[in-house]
Amino acid sequence: xxEFIKALRASEVRVSPAEAxxxxxxxxxxxxxxxTLVRDTLCITLAKSEVEVxxxxxxxxxxxxxxxxRPESRSAPAGEDGAPSGAAExxxxxxxxxxxxxxxxxxxxxxxxxxxRRARSTDVRLNTQRNLxxxxxxxxxxxRELEELIQRLREMGMPRDDALADRLAERREAxxxxxxxFVDRQMMLYASExxxxxxxxxxxxxxxxxxxxxxxxxxxxxxxxxxxxLATRYARKRHRADKGKxxxxxxxxxxxGYGGIPFNIVWKSETIEKPKIVAIVDVSRSVAAAAxxxxxxxxxxxxxxxxxxxxxxxxxxxxxxxILENEDLDSAIPSIIKKIGMRPTDYGRALVDFTELxxxxxxxxxxxxILGDGRSNYSNPRLDIMRExxxxxxxxxxxxxxxxxxWGQGDSRMDQYKxxxxxxxxxxxxxxxxRIIEDVLRTYMPR
Amino acid sequence: xxxxxxxxxxxxxxxxxxxxxxxxxxxxxxxASRRIATALFMxxxxxxxxxxxxxxxxxxxxxxxxxxxxxxxxxxRMQCYEGLDESKAxxxxxxxKQLLYTQILKDRMGESLAGAATMEAxxxxxxxxGDMFFSEPFMEPRPILKALQSENGCVxxxxxxxxxxxxxxxxxxxxxxxxxxxxxxxxxIKAKIAPLxxxxxxxxxxxGDALKRRCxxxxxxxxxxxxxxxxxxxxxxxxxxxxxxxLVAFVQSLREIELRKVPSISExxxxxxxxxxxxxGALSTDVVxxxxxxxxxxxxxIVAIExxxxxxxxxxxEVSGGE
Numbered sequence: 001x002x003e004f005i006k007a008l009r010a011s012e013v014r015v016s017p018a019e020a021x022x023x024x025x026x027x028x029x030x031x032x033x034x035x036t037l038v039r040d041t042l043c044i045t046l047a048k049s050e051v052e053v054x055x056x057x058x059x060x061x062x063x064x065x066x067x068x069x070r071p072e073s074r075s076a077p078a079g080e081d082g083a084p085s086g087a088a089e090x091x092x093x094x095x096x097x098x099x100x101x102x103x104x105x106x107x108x109x110x111x112x113x114x115x116x117r118r119a120r121s122t123d124v125r126l127n128t129q130r131n132l133x134x135x136x137x138x139x140x141x142x143x144r145e146l147e148e149l150i151q152r153l154r155e156m157g158m159p160r161d162d163a164l165a166d167r168l169a170e171r172r173e174a175x176x177x178x179x180x181x182f183v184d185r186q187m188m189l190y191a192s193e194x195x196x197x198x199x200x201x202x203x204x205x206x207x208x209x210x211x212x213x214x215x216x217x218x219x220x221x222x223x224x225x226x227x228x229x230l231a232t233r234y235a236r237k238r239h240r241a242d243k244g245k246x247x248x249x250x251x252x253x254x255x256x257g258y259g260g261i262p263f264n265i266v267w268k269s270e271t272i273e274k275p276k277i278v279a280i281v282d283v284s285r286s287v288a289a290a291a292x293x294x295x296x297x298x299x300x301x302x303x304x305x306x307x308x309x310x311x312x313x314x315x316x317x318x319x320x321x322x323i324l325e326n327e328d329l330d331s332a333i334p335s336i337i338k339k340i341g342m343r344p345t346d347y348g349r350a351l352v353d354f355t356e357l358x359x360x361x362x363x364x365x366x367x368x369x370i371l372g373d374g375r376s377n378y379s380n381p382r383l384d385i386m387r388e389x390x391x392x393x394x395x396x397x398x399x400x401x402x403x404x405x406x407w408g409q410g411d412s413r414m415d416q417y418k419x420x421x422x423x424x425x426x427x428x429x430x431x432x433x434x435r436i437i438e439d440v441l442r443t444y445m446p447r
Numbered sequence: 448x449x450x451x452x453x454x455x456x457x458x459x460x461x462x463x464x465x466x467x468x469x470x471x472x473x474x475x476x477x478x479a480s481r482r483i484a485t486a487l488f489m490x491x492x493x494x495x496x497x498x499x500x501x502x503x504x505x506x507x508x509x510x511x512x513x514x515x516x517x518x519x520x521x522x523x524r525m526q527c528y529e530g531l532d533e534s535k536a537x538x539x540x541x542x543x544k545q546l547l548y549t550q551i552l553k554d555r556m557g558e559s560l561a562g563a564a565t566m567e568a569x570x571x572x573x574x575x576x577g578d579m580f581f582s583e584p585f586m587e588p589r590p591i592l593k594a595l596q597s598e599n600g601c602v603x604x605x606x607x608x609x610x611x612x613x614x615x616x617x618x619x620x621x622x623x624x625x626x627x628x629x630x631x632x633x634x635x636i637k638a639k640i641a642p643l644x645x646x647x648x649x650x651x652x653x654x655g656d657a658l659k660r661r662c663x664x665x666x667x668x669x670x671x672x673x674x675x676x677x678x679x680x681x682x683x684x685x686x687x688x689x690x691x692x693x694l695v696a697f698v699q700s701l702r703e704i705e706l707r708k709v710p711s712i713s714e715x716x717x718x719x720x721x722x723x724x725x726x727x728g729a730l731s732t733d734v735v736x737x738x739x740x741x742x743x744x745x746x747x748x749i750v751a752i753e754x755x756x757x758x759x760x761x762x763x764x765e766v767s768g769g770e
Contacts, residue, residue, distance in 0.1 A: 014656070016656075016660055018660055019660060022493065022495070022663075025493055026489050026492075026493060029488075029489070029492045029493070030485075030488075036481060037465060037481075037485060040481055040482045040485035040486075041485055041489060043482065044482070044485060044486045044489055044497075044663045044664060044665055045489065045663055045664075047664060048498075048656075048659040048660070048662075048664040049500070049659075049664070049666075050500060050650075050666050052664075053664075053666050248542050249534065249539075249540065249542075252540070252542055252545060252546070256549075256580075
């Protein structure tokens with residue numbers, strides 16, 4: 001049971017200890033007799049969403065399909081040519097040989113499970129451990145002794161012993177196969193989790209500009225999950241706006257002091273400001289690699305936050321909210337880049353465009369997030385507009401993929417822009433991005 | 448945590464075994480799969496709420512209703528929506544009566560405090576009078592409190608929990624895990640008999656892990672053909688077996704097409720009813736076209752299906768006309 005839960009966790013079905021206890025209690029109610037009943041019971045107590053139900057079914061099938069020793073090993077009964085009485089060596093001295101000859105699949109299974117436990121098969125993590133592990137399991141089962149026995153039987157030279165040796169050798173091959181299949185199953189059950197998590201951890205720390213193409217998919221998934229996580233936290237904060245209803249309970253409470261006459265009327269209104277996020281993303285050539293992820297992040301954020309205004313710019317600035325809204329992920333990002341990206345940057349121009357498009361909506365409920373390197377190709381940085389934005393907005397947050405020592409070097413105007421930002425931070429890994437955005441939501445969102 | 452709660456006697460209850468539940472629910476007009484029955488069985492024996500998920504119209508709410516009929520217990524239903532709070536879900540004070548009470552209290556005050564010589568004595572006496580203001584007689588029970596207070600147990604249906612906000616979800620946790628509710632002015636109210644709780648969700652938003660952890664989880668999928676035929680046969684008495692097979696085959700084929708909203712069981716049942724009302728013995732293209740709006744709820748879907756109608760019907764007739 002413990003092993004099964006471990007396997008479930010490995011395939012991303014989250015099982016808390018309390019749920020495990022529930023499952024135990026449930027099984028005590030129904031017993032182990034009926035496979036479907038056991039399966040349904042466990043499913044109901046352990047899998048907690050549609051996706052998890054599917055995963056559960058998969059794991060259940062994989063986990064409980066261990067009676068896989070093929071029947072042909074059973075087909076030849078051991079007593080067929082009698083016990084090799086004349087031989088000095090008897091296979092019956094060796095439990096493994098005995099089991100193989102008798103085709104005793106149940107004992108073989110049990111022996112393999114036990115050997116696997118001794119060989120710590122559930123700790124298997126990496127693909128490369130596979131052969132080593134199956135070898136270790138076989139050793140634990142007594143493979144070496146078996147081979148010595150076969151060797152000795154052959155040396156005896158008696159035809160009967162030879163035949164026996166052949167049969168043992170043949171079964172040994174089957175055993176090899178069985179062991180490697182067993183290890184495969186173990187890999188599937190226990191290892192997928194850790195390997196994936198390891199890659200994810202690494203990806204979280206990789207520079208956004210240095211992500212390998214084959215990791216992109218996974219990165220996308222990571223970004224999405226992150227945006228989701230942030231959004232749930234953020235959604236919790238803006239809650240119930242003004243309702244303007246009489247709060248009878250509080251009014252009465254207050255009126256107690258005046259003998260039940262409601263002097264103080266309490267209204268149910270908790271006025272909560274509706275926060276807005278404006279995100280401006282630099283998609284120009286200089287930040288091309290990072291822009292991909294910024295847009296990805298923007299896209300995911302757009303899916304979960306209602307009031308998000310999104311802009312992208314290189315030399316000019318456009319509103320990209322519609323594209324994010326209407327196209328799916330695979331086409332949205334390329335179409336934004338095609339529309340506006342990969343040109344030399346002009347921050348001044350972009351800021352002018354921004355004020356034209358959006359100045360009126362910029363108020364003290366708005367948080368502006370700018371993602372860019374602040375490299376403006378020596379054009380006028382229009383710090384005046386930046387000042388204006390920072391004055392009007394609740395907060396301006398600038399995330400720069402370049403390390404801080406580069407700020408202000410060459411055509412970078414970051415050191416100047418920095419002054420008008422509530423926060424200006426380096427952000428070139430996914431982990432940093434998440435941490436910063438989370439800070440932003442926590443600090444600058446009205447609650 | 449549930450040890451103190453008296454369970455309903457199990458031996459002769461309709462929930463004694465999974466098979467008994469299946470046949471019992473069938474008697475109430477609900478055809479349950481094994482997994483549904485197992486969930487119900489576990490809910491009863493572990494005293495845990497069941498979280499029922501599935502697309503709209505697969506019979507989530509219906510399950511709770513059928514269960515209450517089966518157990519002959521009252522069904523207390525609470526529809527969730529955004530902004531639902533404890534004063535609507537748990538309890539509310541009877542403000543009018545409370546006001547009257549304070550009036551009476553004021554009138555009586557002079558009398559009862561008349562003999563008191565000093566202020567302290569008067570206060571002592573006041574404290575001695577007992578505080579009626581916040582007490583059970585002044586409480587207006589709402590669905591959850593009603594469910595906790597019911598004498599013989601009941602079935603509590605918390606419908607569409609995903610529509611409520613997260614604060615409410617958190618508020619439910621105490622009720623769901625310990626079958627008790629804390630009322631600040633009074634204290635904790637425990638259930639006399641743990642109610643059988645169903646929560647339904649359409650996955651409008653993801654529910655919190657804390658909530659999920661406290662519940663058994665039941666996902667009701669769209670049924671396969673044979674199950675759906677049995678459901679239609681039970682829910683729509685006058686329908687012929689041949690027509691049932693045909694219409695179920697048709698609906699099943701619709702589900703394979705990418706539609707905005709695929710028809711679920713309730714639509715199938717409605718459609719079957721409509722066909723019976725129209726005295727349609729078999730599916731003809733005209734009848735189907737006229738009644739398609741019962742099955743498909745979006746104009747785009749209807750437009751998408753209409754050109755394929757003949758082909759789909761032909762296939763449905765093939766599948767069903769095997770004998």
